[in-house]
Amino acid sequence: MDTGTAYGLPAPTWKKELTEVGPGTPMGELLRRYWHPVGLAADAGSIPRKVRALGEDLVLFRDGLGRAGLVYPHCAHRGASLYYGKTEAQGIRCCYHGWLFDTEGHCLEQPCEAGGGPRRDKVRQPWYPVKERYGLVYAYMGPPEKKPLLPRYECLEVLAEGEFIDADDSSIGSGGAVIAPCNWLQHYENVVDPFHVPILHGSFSGAQFTSQMASMPQVQFSTTALGVKVTSQRMMEDGRIFHRVTEAAVPTLRVVPNPRVGTYGMVESIGWVLPIDDTSYRIYTAGRVTEKGGLTKFRSRFNGKSWAELTEEEHQRYPGDYETQVSQGPIAHHSEEHFATSDKGIALLRRFLEQQLKAVAAGADPAGTAFGEEAAYVRFEAGNFLI
Numbered sequence: 001m002d003t004g005t006a007y008g009l010p011a012p013t014w015k016k017e018l019t020e021v022g023p024g025t026p027m028g029e030l031l032r033r034y035w036h037p038v039g040l041a042a043d044a045g046s047i048p049r050k051v052r053a054l055g056e057d058l059v060l061f062r063d064g065l066g067r068a069g070l071v072y073p074h075c076a077h078r079g080a081s082l083y084y085g086k087t088e089a090q091g092i093r094c095c096y097h098g099w100l101f102d103t104e105g106h107c108l109e110q111p112c113e114a115g116g117g118p119r120r121d122k123v124r125q126p127w128y129p130v131k132e133r134y135g136l137v138y139a140y141m142g143p144p145e146k147k148p149l150l151p152r153y154e155c156l157e158v159l160a161e162g163e164f165i166d167a168d169d170s171s172i173g174s175g176g177a178v179i180a181p182c183n184w185l186q187h188y189e190n191v192v193d194p195f196h197v198p199i200l201h202g203s204f205s206g207a208q209f210t211s212q213m214a215s216m217p218q219v220q221f222s223t224t225a226l227g228v229k230v231t232s233q234r235m236m237e238d239g240r241i242f243h244r245v246t247e248a249a250v251p252t253l254r255v256v257p258n259p260r261v262g263t264y265g266m267v268e269s270i271g272w273v274l275p276i277d278d279t280s281y282r283i284y285t286a287g288r289v290t291e292k293g294g295l296t297k298f299r300s301r302f303n304g305k306s307w308a309e310l311t312e313e314e315h316q317r318y319p320g321d322y323e324t325q326v327s328q329g330p331i332a333h334h335s336e337e338h339f340a341t342s343d344k345g346i347a348l349l350r351r352f353l354e355q356q357l358k359a360v361a362a363g364a365d366p367a368g369t370a371f372g373e374e375a376a377y378v379r380f381e382a383g384n385f386l387i
Contacts, residue, residue, distance in 0.1 A: 064089030069103030135167030176322025192345030
């Protein structure tokens with residue numbers, strides 16, 4: 001009798017506590033204790049822009065004084081969307097009855113009311129704090145009394161001569177479209193999975209990276225104060241050792257040195273994996289460059305083509321990170337997984353995240369939330385090195 005067929009397979013399940021990011025969910029509440037990029041600095045402009053982050057729809061804008069604002073889309077008056085509003089010197093004005101709100105939601109004018117609205121100070125449009133750094137707009141969407149400092153990262157603070165920081169919103173590192181139609185964790189876990197590199201990126205899809213990345217590495221996994229570190233070593237033909245360190249750090253940081261190994265040293269960029277909702281994500285990146293748009297050199301190539309240039313058949317013949325992760329489903333079927341020793345990094349990362357969920361549930365501050373300037377200055381070990 002045949003056994004092991006697909007007949008009667010139980011419905012797959014997933015770790016909801018790790019994947020679901022909406023308000024009130026365990027992971028949603030954990031992620032809301034950190035700052036997340038929600039756009040490029042240029043996205044906050046005089047024309048309101050729709051933003052979706054952590055399962056919430058919001059409106060991003062910049063007032064005439066240059067202040068960025070992020071507000072709940074439905075006007076506190078009658079619910080018309082502020083996406084259709086008009087930005088002015090002091091804030092954003094609703095197109096329906098003209099109520100004006102500043103970047104922190106204070107109602108400044110109610111033009112249809114006598115005297116401009118004598119009770120306007122009793123109304124406040126829901127809003128979130130925003131800060132700008134590294135060419136990105138960051139939002140804090142958590143409890144106000146728990147708001148940490150926005151971190152500074154050494155790899156983006158220490159610049160060599162001729163270097164400057166550039167930002168990118170095209171999801172560098174996803175291996176495909178700007179918005180990936182799958183759960184954020186499927187990509188985040190990929191950061192601590194070095195063994196897929198010589199298989200997927202080295203032989204299966206052709207050599208996407210340099211020869212240094214093609215061989216099977218000797219790997220050590222370890223937990224850090226901020227997440228999980230992967231140390232890979234490969235023997236070079238000249239006898240030297242290619243020493244590569246990659247890190248996944250809270251909240252969603254992919255600290256991945258350039259796989260094309262153009263230079264050696266400290267990691268060049270950081271990517272923030274923004275969960276748009278439970279079944280989609282995008283990546284914002286900031287990094288050291290010497291020319292505008294220099295971060296685009298980090299994008300993967302498939303048989304000499306960009307991902308968007310591939311035909312459907314070529315997507316099959318040259319799959320990359322996007323194809324492997326999206327094909328796991330909108331949310332990966334964790335109940336059907338069979339872990340092996342090479343998956344230690346993923347197991348460590350899930351365990352680390354679970355520990356942070358418990359910390360938040362117990363009323364403690366999760367890892368990486370800093371309330372002093374010294375603690376908010378973050379150093380990573382990530383980079384490409386020759387020994």
